[in-house]
Amino acid sequence: MLISLQQKNYHLNNKKKFILDSDKISFDLKHRNTIKFNISKYNNAVEKGNTQYLNIAKAKDRVSFLKREVLLNLDKYLLQFEQKFTSNGGKVFWASDAKEATDYIVDILEKNEVKLIVKSKSMVTEEIEINHVLQKHNIESVETDLGEFIVQVAGEKPYHIVTPCMHKSKEDVAELFHEKFKTPEHSSPEELTAWVRDYLREKFVSAQAGITGANFIVSDIGGIALTENEGNAFLTFSFPKIHIVVVGIEKVIPSINDFDIVWPLLSTHGTGQKVTAYNSIITGPRKSDEIDGPEEMHVILLDNGRTNLFKQKDHWEALSCIRCGACLNGCPVYRTVGGYTYNTVYQGPIGSVISPYIAGFDENYHLAFASTLCRKCSEVCPVQIDLPDLLLKTRKISIERKKYTSMEKVSISSWKNVMLNPRLLSLSPSSLKNIFVPIMMKKLWGSKRKFPRFAKEAFRRSFK
Numbered sequence: 001m002l003i004s005l006q007q008k009n010y011h012l013n014n015k016k017k018f019i020l021d022s023d024k025i026s027f028d029l030k031h032r033n034t035i036k037f038n039i040s041k042y043n044n045a046v047e048k049g050n051t052q053y054l055n056i057a058k059a060k061d062r063v064s065f066l067k068r069e070v071l072l073n074l075d076k077y078l079l080q081f082e083q084k085f086t087s088n089g090g091k092v093f094w095a096s097d098a099k100e101a102t103d104y105i106v107d108i109l110e111k112n113e114v115k116l117i118v119k120s121k122s123m124v125t126e127e128i129e130i131n132h133v134l135q136k137h138n139i140e141s142v143e144t145d146l147g148e149f150i151v152q153v154a155g156e157k158p159y160h161i162v163t164p165c166m167h168k169s170k171e172d173v174a175e176l177f178h179e180k181f182k183t184p185e186h187s188s189p190e191e192l193t194a195w196v197r198d199y200l201r202e203k204f205v206s207a208q209a210g211i212t213g214a215n216f217i218v219s220d221i222g223g224i225a226l227t228e229n230e231g232n233a234f235l236t237f238s239f240p241k242i243h244i245v246v247v248g249i250e251k252v253i254p255s256i257n258d259f260d261i262v263w264p265l266l267s268t269h270g271t272g273q274k275v276t277a278y279n280s281i282i283t284g285p286r287k288s289d290e291i292d293g294p295e296e297m298h299v300i301l302l303d304n305g306r307t308n309l310f311k312q313k314d315h316w317e318a319l320s321c322i323r324c325g326a327c328l329n330g331c332p333v334y335r336t337v338g339g340y341t342y343n344t345v346y347q348g349p350i351g352s353v354i355s356p357y358i359a360g361f362d363e364n365y366h367l368a369f370a371s372t373l374c375r376k377c378s379e380v381c382p383v384q385i386d387l388p389d390l391l392l393k394t395r396k397i398s399i400e401r402k403k404y405t406s407m408e409k410v411s412i413s414s415w416k417n418v419m420l421n422p423r424l425l426s427l428s429p430s431s432l433k434n435i436f437v438p439i440m441m442k443k444l445w446g447s448k449r450k451f452p453r454f455a456k457e458a459f460r461r462s463f464k
Helices: 003-025 028-050 055-072 074-087 098-111 123-127 130-136 146-153 170-181 189-206 232-238 256-271 308-309 315-320 324-329 332-337 348-358 361-368 376-378 387-400 406-420 423-427 428-441 459-463
Strands: 091-093 116-119 140-141 209-212 216-218 221-227 242-248 278-282 296-302
Touching: 003 332, 003 361, 028 256, 028 324, 028 332, 055 074, 055 256, 055 315, 055 387, 074 091, 074 216, 074 232, 074 296, 091 098, 098 209, 098 242, 098 296, 116 130, 116 189, 116 232, 123 242, 123 324, 130 140, 146 170, 146 189, 146 332, 146 406, 170 221, 189 232, 209 232, 221 459, 232 278, 256 278, 308 348, 315 324, 315 348, 315 387, 324 332, 324 348, 324 376, 332 348, 348 361, 348 387, 376 387, 423 459
Parallel strands: 091 296, 116 140, 116 209, 209 242, 242 296
Antiparallel strands: 216 221, 221 278
16 A cells, blocks of 8 residues: 555656646746757758658658558568568567666677677667666767767757757857867857767777667568768767667568658658668678678667557557657647656657557656647648547546546536536626635646636626
């Protein structure tokens, strides 16, 4: 009983923390201006990028159908990938959770006496907290994506699925690098980028292993597909002797022939480009007649709650997500409360949909209520996930599981009775309403907004 109460309090505190953090960050004008500026650049680029399509709705239809067809036949495609990849000399490990994945990685690195690894941008490795695990085993892990490198130096988590340091201005980054690396105090973005390039080149050359994620698993050729703009992922799997890939089991596309539609759609919705600068497909370790590439290659197919999400009657389609980040950029709640307020690996509308099922319902159900249901997220989604509908269904499930306080239950019940009986609103004079209703609504309304005053005469009387 004690444990049950502690767990309940933890979950309530998690929800309360979200509310308190939201209240604080919403009125941080510096943060809001930084996010507004950075997201506006992306939105402008995406709007321009969409013009490459004669019929973007048809492109979305094709990729949406493709991803759902894959999910309905996931076992077939994953087994096909494993067979093709292992026949090319690679190794495949099926990990049911984060611990199995990290244990496997640590075992590989310790057997090969690896002390330094380079790592490209990967949300799924954030999911298993690989950097934290490697640090405990005295293995240095260096993020090589510029944005990921910045937040790693700052001791932070990625703020955004696509743009990890979206919350930082160029002045913030210059100040951070000056503090950590003694670079000139007011360095420009170009100067800082050049400095990071030189710093990371030494790491690429010295690292004994590289860890990447994967944008897609290509089942018909047994390939891993990576798309990027900096070339750091290419260097991460090219220089070191060992290449380890961590990828969610849902990231499958059936054939290499599907890239003509999938890659441009991801690029356009992620960054506004027709296609990103570097696109790589790796089908295994280097052969005896090849001079480039890793000597050893491992692919970890990670479940970590995905089969639980797949079992959900309605929510399984959320696994179609290709991690473009468009729903975050379009969401008014994300733009207001920021990425860190969610306290999850995946933020914004898609994070609010999938986190309860892959990271714990009790800890994350409240995120489904962090939405205006304006439908902007479903409008911009390239694979046509009806996110508002799934958020509403998660809300319904949370009520069915009694994820509410006694006070919330009483408040909603009272509100319902009043709204079903409008005459009750007219029983008390407006002067009493103006005194007691603001007190009752104080927490819900917040301290930054002035509660509206009730009119002296009820609308029903005026209407008559």
